[in-house]
Amino acid sequence: MAAKAAAKKASVKKGDAVGKKPVCPKCGPGVYMATHKDRVSCGKCGYTEFKKE
């Protein structure tokens, strides 16, 4: 069941930033930002960047 769910998710998000995490420009390399639907935010310093699309 877990494999089936993973396959479905992979097909939906195929080529869409999979395995690519944004790095916080304020904290530097090693600190990754949490991705949301319309923005990314750093859980360490609170920096938020809105996606432009």
Ligand SMILES: [Zn+2]
């Ligand atoms: Zn940060």
